[in-house]
Amino acid sequence: MSRNDDRILSARFGRKDGHKLSVYENEGGYQALRSVLGKMQPDEVTEVVKESGLRGRGGAGFPTGVKWGFVPKDAEEVYFFVNADESEPGTFKDRYCLDYDPHMTIEGTIISCFAVRAKLAFIYIRGEFGWLIDRVQKAVDEAYAAGYLGKNILGSGYDLEMIVHKGAGAYICGEETGLINSVEGLKGQPSIKPPFPAVAGFLGKPTIVNNVESVAAVPWIITHGAEAYKAIGTEKSCGTKLWSVSGPVKNPGVYEVPLGIPFREFFNDYLGGMADGEDLKAVIVGGSSVPVLPADEIMNCNLDYESLQQAGTMLGSGGMIIIPKSSDMVELIQVLMHFYFDESCGQCTPCREGTGWLHKLVKKLRRGEGTAEDIDTLEHVCNGMMGLTICPLADAAVMPMRSFIDKFRPEFEALIQETATAGPQTRWPRGEQE
Amino acid sequence: MSKSAEGQAPFKVSEETLAAIDRYIAQYPTKASALMPCIWAITDEIGHVPEGGVDLLVEKLEVTRTRVHEVLSFYTMYRTEPQADNVLQVCHNISCHIMGARNIIAHLEKKLGVRMGETTPDGKFALEGAECLGACGHGPVLQRGKHLYEYLTTDKVDDLLDNLRKGEVPRADTDRELEE
Ligand SMILES: Cc1cc2nc3c(=O)[nH]c(=O)nc-3n(C[C@H](O)[C@H](O)[C@H](O)COP(=O)(O)O)c2cc1C
Numbered sequence: 001m002s003r004n005d006d007r008i009l010s011a012r013f014g015r016k017d018g019h020k021l022s023v024y025e026n027e028g029g030y031q032a033l034r035s036v037l038g039k040m041q042p043d044e045v046t047e048v049v050k051e052s053g054l055r056g057r058g059g060a061g062f063p064t065g066v067k068w069g070f071v072p073k074d075a076e077e078v079y080f081f082v083n084a085d086e087s088e089p090g091t092f093k094d095r096y097c098l099d100y101d102p103h104m105t106i107e108g109t110i111i112s113c114f115a116v117r118a119k120l121a122f123i124y125i126r127g128e129f130g131w132l133i134d135r136v137q138k139a140v141d142e143a144y145a146a147g148y149l150g151k152n153i154l155g156s157g158y159d160l161e162m163i164v165h166k167g168a169g170a171y172i173c174g175e176e177t178g179l180i181n182s183v184e185g186l187k188g189q190p191s192i193k194p195p196f197p198a199v200a201g202f203l204g205k206p207t208i209v210n211n212v213e214s215v216a217a218v219p220w221i222i223t224h225g226a227e228a229y230k231a232i233g234t235e236k237s238c239g240t241k242l243w244s245v246s247g248p249v250k251n252p253g254v255y256e257v258p259l260g261i262p263f264r265e266f267f268n269d270y271l272g273g274m275a276d277g278e279d280l281k282a283v284i285v286g287g288s289s290v291p292v293l294p295a296d297e298i299m300n301c302n303l304d305y306e307s308l309q310q311a312g313t314m315l316g317s318g319g320m321i322i323i324p325k326s327s328d329m330v331e332l333i334q335v336l337m338h339f340y341f342d343e344s345c346g347q348c349t350p351c352r353e354g355t356g357w358l359h360k361l362v363k364k365l366r367r368g369e370g371t372a373e374d375i376d377t378l379e380h381v382c383n384g385m386m387g388l389t390i391c392p393l394a395d396a397a398v399m400p401m402r403s404f405i406d407k408f409r410p411e412f413e414a415l416i417q418e419t420a421t422a423g424p425q426t427r428w429p430r431g432e433q434e
Numbered sequence: 435m436s437k438s439a440e441g442q443a444p445f446k447v448s449e450e451t452l453a454a455i456d457r458y459i460a461q462y463p464t465k466a467s468a469l470m471p472c473i474w475a476i477t478d479e480i481g482h483v484p485e486g487g488v489d490l491l492v493e494k495l496e497v498t499r500t501r502v503h504e505v506l507s508f509y510t511m512y513r514t515e516p517q518a519d520n521v522l523q524v525c526h527n528i529s530c531h532i533m534g535a536r537n538i539i540a541h542l543e544k545k546l547g548v549r550m551g552e553t554t555p556d557g558k559f560a561l562e563g564a565e566c567l568g569a570c571g572h573g574p575v576l577q578r579g580k581h582l583y584e585y586l587t588t589d590k591v592d593d594l595l596d597n598l599r600k601g602e603v604p605r606a607d608t609d610r611e612l613e614e
């Protein structure tokens with residue numbers, strides 16, 4: 001698929017009025033829904049999505065149709081949540097979907113709800129996206145008025161209500177059980193799995209949580225067929241992916257490309273390379289929670305789930321953070337450890353204490369009071385966190401921490417060395433960050 | 435209904451807010467699940483949720499006081515105290531940091547004469563750090579209420595502060611009519 005070919009998710013990105021129902025309908029919008037309601041059985045829809053190879057775009061990459069299949073067939077009450085909490089540092093793609101083309105996500109949600117027999121859907125949008133919440137609410141109102149939502153949709157006998165739910169500032173609410181608890185009117189703390197939400201979620205009933213980008217792909221898959229979707233990308237990484245790119249490249253922004261394209265090509269042809277005067281040092285490819293790769297390693301990678309895993313990192317949310325030579329890696333990891341420490345919900349001791357220790361130790365290095373032993377201690381703390389908690393937030397802190405040390409150890413050592421000779425220094429960040 | 439502190443006006447919200455609360459209760463599957471939107475409804479009218487608002491939520495949603503307090507304190511966007519006229523939240527996370535958020539923060543601190551986390555003595559401006567605001571490719575960014583100001587430079591910050599001092603909230607990049 002070349003740059004200007006039919007794009008699956010981003011056809012209306014950046015277009016005036018792309019968010020309006022009339023524009024969406026003129027370009028074939030809601031035709032997929034019409035071809036489903038009254039014509040297909042819910043399980044047939046699930047089967048098509050399974051066949052397409054679509055994998056969750058929220059971070060974990062779990063096959064979407066397979067997840068839907070876990071909902072018990074005889075369930076009376078099923079809930080569906082669209083995860084638009086988008087708070088993973090470096091990630092801003094779901095915002096583009098909802099801002100420029102909310103109806104695509106709404107149509108995808110209606111079809112997804114039909115597939116799992118849900119009668120109520122929530123679009124959970126992070127509270128900071130105030131303007132976006134208004135926009136999506138308007139689009140939902142339009143969809144109700146046009147008969148795509150509510151009772152007896154398009155005369156098919158299928159009923160679905162949709163609520164736009166406003167979050168209130170908590171990264172952990174992006175984790176699916178945290179999200180569900182949050183809408184139940186509780187603190188957004190994750191719950192232990194199993195039971196998985198697909199079996200017992202919101203109010204104890206079967207619940208599916210999907211990322212915006214995952215459901216947004218559903219109408220296209222229905223219209224064009226599973227085979228057509230599968231034909232894009234690689235064997236196991238099917239379809240296209242939105243990459244949200246930040247940092248000093250010539251053209252930061254959100255790009256849709258087939259999974260599996262070489263990073264080098266993406267970097268040169270889409271991002272235009274580095275901004276003038278900057279050199280590439282490293283890339284965090286899938287949002288702040290995945291391991292960092294130095295320039296020479298990422299340059300030889302392809303952008304799909306398997307290749308990135310082989311290279312020692314993860315595709316994650318597709319929040320690609322470009323790090324220039326001029327950045328100080330110890331400083332950047334301090335920024336990230338502050339974030340995870342701040343966002344730990346505090347339920348699990350390894351996470352609550354561990355993120356605190358990582359943050360404290362990195363600050364100690366940055367204050368110029370570090371010793372070589374501190375690097376060992378950092379690794380030791382990481383070992384005591386990984387895989388030992390209710391949700392993966394602890395792992396999400398460990399992965400960048402470990403990889404920054406592994407790949408950029410000389411920078412940590414140089415800082416310690418400098419301290420030993422020059423004595424303590426005061427470095428930014430201070431104030432809030434301290 | 436209210437047991438507000440002595441000397442303060444008793445807690446009261448408008449008919450519209452009460453109607454919004456009833457609407458959410460009808461819309462959400464259980465009363466308790468309407469807690470977040472109801473907190474927002476009160477916040478939208480008065481900027482924070484005072485103790486009288488907690489009373490109202492306890493009564494309307496049939497939840498315990500502890501639960502309302504827990505939720506109010508868990509989420510960073512809920513406030514229980516009156517806020518400065520302009521709460522400026524500057525993203526200090528990784529992408530914005532790489533793109534120069536430090537300079538923006540330093541500039542704001544200098545112009546306002548307060549440090550991050552503080553409020554100006556006249557109560558007009560509060561300066562806060564924010565975690566990633568989902569605008570990483572448009573950084574550095576700051577948020578004021580519903581408005582997100584992107585691609586910040588020190589000049590843009592000066593303009594923004596001038597406008598806010600005059601009581602005008604300028605259009606943000608996200609308020610735009612979407613253009614190619
Ligand atoms: C700490 C944490 C934060 C998360 N934040 C988000 C988020 O903002 N958006 C999202 O879609 N998924 C997020 N996830 C992943 C969700 O738990 C869940 O896997 C996802 O929403 C499922 O949708 P998908 O299968 O369509 O990807 C987060 C997970 C964790 C552990």
Ligand code: SF4
Binds near residue numbers: 190344348349351390
């Ligand atoms: S790992 Fe951290 S964020 Fe996740 S549930 Fe445990 S304490 Fe909370």
Ligand code: FES
Binds near residue numbers: 089091527529571573
């Ligand atoms: S890092 Fe600042 S908006 Fe994402």
